[in-house]
Amino acid sequence: MTTDIPDEFVDIRDGVRALCAEFPGEYWREQDREQAYPTEFVETMTKNGYLAVLIPEEYGGSGLGIRAAMAILEEVHKSGGNAAACHAQMYTMGTVLRHGSEEQKSAYLPRIASGKLRLQAFGVTEPTSGTDATRIRTMAVKEGDHYRVNGQKVWTSRAEYSDLMLLLARTNPREDMEKRHHGMSVFLVDMRDAVGNGLTIRPIRTMINHATTEVFFDDLMIPADSLIGEEGRGFRYILDGMNAERILISSECIGDARWFIEKASAYARDREVFGRPIGQNQGIQFPMARAYAQTEAAALMIQKAAALFDTGDPCGTEANMSKMLASEAAWAAAEMCVQTHGGYGFAEEYDIERKFREARLYQVAPISTNIILAYLAEHVLDLPRSY
Numbered sequence: 001m002t003t004d005i006p007d008e009f010v011d012i013r014d015g016v017r018a019l020c021a022e023f024p025g026e027y028w029r030e031q032d033r034e035q036a037y038p039t040e041f042v043e044t045m046t047k048n049g050y051l052a053v054l055i056p057e058e059y060g061g062s063g064l065g066i067r068a069a070m071a072i073l074e075e076v077h078k079s080g081g082n083a084a085a086c087h088a089q090m091y092t093m094g095t096v097l098r099h100g101s102e103e104q105k106s107a108y109l110p111r112i113a114s115g116k117l118r119l120q121a122f123g124v125t126e127p128t129s130g131t132d133a134t135r136i137r138t139m140a141v142k143e144g145d146h147y148r149v150n151g152q153k154v155w156t157s158r159a160e161y162s163d164l165m166l167l168l169a170r171t172n173p174r175e176d177m178e179k180r181h182h183g184m185s186v187f188l189v190d191m192r193d194a195v196g197n198g199l200t201i202r203p204i205r206t207m208i209n210h211a212t213t214e215v216f217f218d219d220l221m222i223p224a225d226s227l228i229g230e231e232g233r234g235f236r237y238i239l240d241g242m243n244a245e246r247i248l249i250s251s252e253c254i255g256d257a258r259w260f261i262e263k264a265s266a267y268a269r270d271r272e273v274f275g276r277p278i279g280q281n282q283g284i285q286f287p288m289a290r291a292y293a294q295t296e297a298a299a300l301m302i303q304k305a306a307a308l309f310d311t312g313d314p315c316g317t318e319a320n321m322s323k324m325l326a327s328e329a330a331w332a333a334a335e336m337c338v339q340t341h342g343g344y345g346f347a348e349e350y351d352i353e354r355k356f357r358e359a360r361l362y363q364v365a366p367i368s369t370n371i372i373l374a375y376l377a378e379h380v381l382d383l384p385r386s387y
């Protein structure tokens with residue numbers, strides 16, 4: 001079915017597929033219906049070490065490159081599941097790994113690798129700033145050996161199921177800064193101590209089961225050593241981590257696309273109307289073939305982004321293009337799969353309507369398609385900045 005470049009992750013893929021077989025459509029449907037956190041699935045992924053593949057061996061992980069993580073996430077999505085409940089445990093720690101002190105790395109990374117600590121909440125987006133993260137208003141003000149944090153985040157996914165949060169806050173007002181992205185800092189907030197002591201988490205119900213929340217900071221006091229790296233350089237640190245997030249989410253989109261294509265082609269071969277398989281009609285075949293071509297092209301772009309990422313080369317353009325192309329391929333496949341199934345595409349038990357809703361997210365988050373296009377126009381095509 002696919003034209004995968006042979007990869008060295010066959011064993012990992014087989015292992016993830018076997019694990020996912022224990023979590024069939026009924027499991028995901030029930031979690032979705034109840035908007036419940038898929039605890040058993042996340043625990044099984046953790047226990048098998050799949051969430052620690054990017055953590056270096058010296059800190060208790062497997063020290064593999066990003067392509068191993070891509071294989072894992074793609075397989076989860078290709079199996080009909082959804083890794084959003086735990087994917088951030090894989091990559092949020094990258095900011096600590098790249099920019100944290102040796103004390104922070106040895107204090108946190110081994111426990112993140114073992115799953116004792118969950119670092120899968122990422123607080124950047126705010127209600128009034130939207131995509132323009134330079135306009136965040138959450139402030140962290142240094143007072144002796146603490147910072148006092150006030151403000152609000154929105155869409156902070158998995159905050160209720162995370163021990164730690166990576167928080168982007170202003171340590172200097174935007175107006176006082178020479179450049180708008182200066183004066184922001186990153187903190188590793190221990191939410192276990194903070195909830196009820198200045199930190200409030202409120203879940204947001206959404207059209208998908210995503211455990212997302214809004215988070216309020218009301219004179220929350222955090223130790224000064226929660227600061228990651230240098231004060232004022234946080235925006236740069238967050239950007240560094242975004243490439244990994246975009247590449248990995250792209251792989252989930254490829255998994256989704258392949259699930260839709262597999263499901264639709266099997267149905268189209270089998271379902272007979274007017275005395276012949278519906279798959280004999282070009283009106284059914286062509287959207288499927290187009291979605292397949294889009295998916296394979298996007299998968300190649302992700303391989304390019306991943307190769308650059310793993311050698312430490314700049315990959316912002318490729319990571320952005322991967323996310324855009326893969327999310328669009330997944331959406332084309334989702335749309336095609338519903339249409340191929342006719343009325344049955346709407347029935348819960350086929351899992352298509354759930355996956356259809358889930359696949360829509362990635363044209364909006366973690367960054368929307370328009371902003372990727374604006375980035376390409378400005379940074380690659382040398383056109384005037386449009387925003």
Ligand SMILES: Cc1cc2nc3c(=O)[nH]c(=O)nc-3n(C[C@H](O)[C@H](O)[C@H](O)COP(=O)(O)OP(=O)(O)OC[C@H]3O[C@@H](n4cnc5c(N)ncnc54)[C@H](O)[C@@H]3O)c2cc1C
Pocket residue numbers: 121122123124125129130131132154155156157158206210212361364365366367368369370371374386387
């Ligand atoms: C389910 C879910 C989970 C999320 N999880 C997290 C999380 O864990 N942590 C976190 O920090 N954030 C998270 N987000 C937030 C997500 O990253 C933002 O929703 C996304 O970046 C878009 O921001 P916004 O919703 O404020 O839209 P806005 O910035 O208000 O934009 C609205 C629309 O206008 C368009 N637009 C804005 N400016 C321009 C422009 N200059 N040119 C062209 N079009 C433009 C955008 O593309 C978008 O389509 C999540 C969002 C969702 C829905």
